Amino acid sequence: MALYTHHLPAWKRTEVEEIKRHFEEYPVVGLVDxxxxxxxxxxxxxxxxxxxxxxxxxxxxxxxxxxxxxGGEAAGMSAHISGQSALIFTSENPFKLYKLLEQTKTKMAAKPGETAPEDIVVAKGPTSFKPGPIVGELQQAGIPAMIEGGKVKIKDTKTVVKRGQVINAKMADVLAKLSIKPMDVGLILKAAYQNGTVFAPETLAIDETVFLGQITLAAQQAFNLSVNAAYPTAQTTGAILAKAVREARSLGIEAGVYEKDIIDAIIGKAYRSSLALKELVE
Known part of the structure; x- marks a missing residue:
C-alpha cells in the first residue's frame, strides 16, 4: 500500500471515500479507458x-x-490505469461485464498519432474514386493503386499498418477516404475486480459458442468413460445396464446358450448359416 503524507482537501477526500464506498457496495468493479x-x-x-x-x-x-x-489485490488495479480512466461498478459477474462493455464499442476513423489496435488491411478491388490526385495519395501511403475502367482500383491487398504501430497523418487521411474505420471507441475494460481477484480482459474474452461446445464435448466424453468403465452414476446407470444386456445377449447368441430370451435369435443365426452353406455346396 502506498503511503501518503500530505493532507487531502475536503472535496478530494470525499471523492476517495465515495470510490471506497462503492467497492463495498458492489461485488464487481471494472477499470475502463x-x-x-x-x-x-x-x-x-x-x-x-x-x-x-x-x-x-x-x-x-x-x-x-x-x-x-x-489495499490487497484491489491496489494492483492501479497498474492498469491509462488514458482517460474511469471505474464501473456492477452486480454482474466479470464475464458479463466484459461482454456488456464490448457491446458499447463502435468503429471510428483513425486520428494521426493513434496506435493501431489490430493489423489494418486495405483489400484489393475497385474504389468509388475517379482518376485524380487520389491515385498519388494512395501510392504515397504505400497502397498500390491504378486506373481501370475509369475508376481507381487497389491492385493488391496490403497490410498498411501493423498492430501496435502509430498511424501517421497521411495514412489516417487515406484510410478515412477509403471509409476504413479501424479504431474501437467505447468503454475498454482494462481490468476487473471480484472477491480479491483481478481479471485481465483477455481472461474474460470468452467465445461463448466455443466454450459451450467444449463443455458439451467434455460431458459426452465423461459419459462415455463412465459407461465403458462400468462406473455407475445417476446419469449413466441406465446406459451401463443397457450395454450389459446387449453384450450378454450377443455372447449368449454366439455361444449358443439356449435361453428363452435369445432362442429365436439363435435359431435365426443357425438358419442363416445353413443358407450360406447351401449356397456354397450348390
Whole structure:
C-alpha cells in the first residue's frame, strides 16, 4: 500500500471515500479507458447501462489513492490505469461485464498519432474514386493503386499498418477516404475486480459458442468413460445396464446358450448359416 503524507482537501477526500464506498457496495468493479469517446456516445452508453452498471469518473491520482487505501489485490488495479480512466461498478459477474462493455464499442476513423489496435488491411478491388490526385495519395501511403475502367482500383491487398504501430497523418487521411474505420471507441475494460481477484480482459474474452461446445464435448466424453468403465452414476446407470444386456445377449447368441430370451435369435443365426452353406455346396 502506498503511503501518503500530505493532507487531502475536503472535496478530494470525499471523492476517495465515495470510490471506497462503492467497492463495498458492489461485488464487481471494472477499470475502463474512455479515451476518444464523443460526449453524445458516452451519454448513450450511460443510458444503456442504467440499472446494470454505474460509471464513476475521477482523477487518476484520486483513483490510485482510493485503490491503495483499499489495499490487497484491489491496489494492483492501479497498474492498469491509462488514458482517460474511469471505474464501473456492477452486480454482474466479470464475464458479463466484459461482454456488456464490448457491446458499447463502435468503429471510428483513425486520428494521426493513434496506435493501431489490430493489423489494418486495405483489400484489393475497385474504389468509388475517379482518376485524380487520389491515385498519388494512395501510392504515397504505400497502397498500390491504378486506373481501370475509369475508376481507381487497389491492385493488391496490403497490410498498411501493423498492430501496435502509430498511424501517421497521411495514412489516417487515406484510410478515412477509403471509409476504413479501424479504431474501437467505447468503454475498454482494462481490468476487473471480484472477491480479491483481478481479471485481465483477455481472461474474460470468452467465445461463448466455443466454450459451450467444449463443455458439451467434455460431458459426452465423461459419459462415455463412465459407461465403458462400468462406473455407475445417476446419469449413466441406465446406459451401463443397457450395454450389459446387449453384450450378454450377443455372447449368449454366439455361444449358443439356449435361453428363452435369445432362442429365436439363435435359431435365426443357425438358419442363416445353413443358407450360406447351401449356397456354397450348390
Amino acid at each position: 474512455m479515451y476518444g469517446i464523443p460526449a453524445t456516445q458516452l451519454q448513450q452508453i450511460r443510458e444503456n447501462l442504467r440499472g446494470v452498471a454505474y460509471i464513476k469518473m475521477a482523477r487518476k491520482t484520486l483513483t490510485r489513492r482510493a485503490l491503495d487505501e483499499i
